[in-house]
Amino acid sequence: MSKMLEVLILDDEPIVGKRLKPALAKIGCEVEVFEDPQAAWQRLDQKEFDIVVTDIRMEEIDGMQILEHVQEKYPRTKVIMITGYAMMNLAREAMDKGAFDFISKPFKPDDLRLVIAKAAKALGASISLETANENEA
């Protein structure tokens, strides 16, 4: 049995984690959700995740700092940035710093699932998106 993809979601808006956790669980991901960037930082110091999905604009610690921290500690981990304030320069900065992808809000859970599937492939794992569609049918 293949190992489940371990995903950390960080967004200070509670609704984001509430929507995304079940959406990613449907495609076989083990998901931990954080609203507090400090708490997420501490968790990242304890454990290596396969994928980190992080908002950019947050109080105290922003998504770019999370990205840099993860890249330094776990170069293998794929970091996906999400933001409601998407702009070209911010997108380029995130990619330059090593982000795997950059998504603007609002987005559908399907959009994120596609990106997670790409990230899984880049990690040498695979995810069946069909499972999510069957579960939702």
Next chain:
Amino acid sequence: MSSIIISTDFSPVSQTIAQRTAEALGYEYLGPEYLAEVAKEHEIPEEKLAKALDPNASLWAISPKKRCLYLAYIQASVFKRFLGDNLVCQGLAAHLYVREISHVLTVRVLADTKLSVNQIAADKNVTPKKARKILECRERRRRRWAEKNFGVNEFDPSLYDMVISLSQIETSKAVEVIKDMVGYRKFQPMTYSIKCVKDKALACTVRAVLGPRFPRIEVQARDGTVVIKPNTLKGGKRQQAEALKEMTYQIPGVEYVEVHPHKNFVRKSNNSQS
């Protein structure tokens, strides 16, 4: 993979660099010849599209209304090509409307002024002094044309990711530098940038479709939602807005349409006073 737009203040130069860059990278080259396809798609003569892109074309040659419409056709078709990857585009003024897309590298090439002047002098059989005046006049017209049709100062270097001066760097070196730059991660496509291209392509398509009947409109699109702001809706506003919506819903990719006519506050004020 990324795309590249190359523009210049002297067109023969940009074509050479664009073609060589496309060859070096194994990318597709999209140049002025593409106007033939655009003309075929919209069933209009190619020379009319060329005139729309020509800042020196007079009002007799092309009216502002027609220029606006033909530029909308060109933009819609060019944006469709940018939905694909690995493109080097030149000679279609793409640097003026394919903007704020993070995986498109925009390059401005500054021709060696002395060489440009000599070339004009040779072509037109005039003195270098006269040739320089011709060059300056072309630049003024070009500046006015870009501002009027795209609201952009084409000569502002901050518009570009890279500016290369051919008086200091040889053409072959310029190609190498562009080839290196496009390999940077920040110029790679991402979900957000691909979506930006799709949204802008849809907005341009809507403008092109509505253009013949509604020439002065602004269109924004996001995730299939289209917002249209017509400058004027003559006659029955509601009927016109409904007609706009009906036409727009026929376009593939459009899921929802809103029409927000511009309010003419001057007319409103005059009407309330009379």
